[in-house]
Amino acid sequence: MSATAFSYRPMAEDDLDWVLRHEPELYPFPWTRGNFEDSLSAGYSCWIMVEGELPIAYAVVMQIVDEAHLLNFSVVRSAQGRGVGAALLDFLRHALRQRGVNQFFLEVRPSNLAARAVYEKAGFVSIGRRKGYYPAENGREDALVMRVAP
Template sequence: MSAQPKDLVWPASLQSLQPLRAVDLDEVMAIESVAYSHPWTRGNFIDSMAAGYAAFVMRDEQARLCAYFLAMQVIDEMHLLNLTVLPEREGQGLARRMLDALALLARARGCHQVWLEVREGNLRARKLYDRYGFAQSGLRRGYYPGTDGRENAVLMTLRLTETPA
């Protein structure tokens, strides 16, 4: 479910984090369409919300949606499905704040690791994940659709400890 565990309190840096709601989807879809060549569909988001996946948005001081993430818990692991920052807000630390929230949430739910796939050619995201502490743990060949065929995905894993990354 998208709600955070009752004993989890977001630190001040994450106070603008809110559960993703259906009324947010127009803003989310607008960001998806400018952030990706092959964006998620509205149906992907609706299905993820209906399945109870962790889904959170971050708004700026003007209440504009500027970042979001969706993650699926599988027993004691969290799988990051989508983390997106409004392109004009990239480089401002929002993705790291979203990763902080994901790690806090995963720990609160008893998860021991977070894993994700990232496009092999998305060097900016791979660098972010690497700096955060994710390690490459595999390669999924032809995982993503691309403009010229399929693109590989780098599988990355973050082992969670008792203290935040």
């Protein structure tokens, strides 16, 4: 799929019903409406990716001076495996470069092999581990900390 088939727009409060329909399909411990509302009110960079007229992905990025942290990165199931995640990461990295960011961080579950593959293909490298970072069905799961220069 060509990246030109996609468009991007800032996430708005009107998008939250759609986002919250997909969060539990994508994550065993989904974000709440409050998490997204707090991100919007804090001025984080929140995006909706659209294919034609249909939203297909969303992301939340927190920027602090010249660093950015990917807080939520989600591609709806029907759009997975078609390069949507890679295109959204490319868009975010370009936008962050334009805003003077020189380091882009994220956490990912070690067990999330598909997400790790997308991030590694985009140039993210593992730089550490956060013990017990994520809630899990039987306790907690570590997070891999990854970084790339936008």
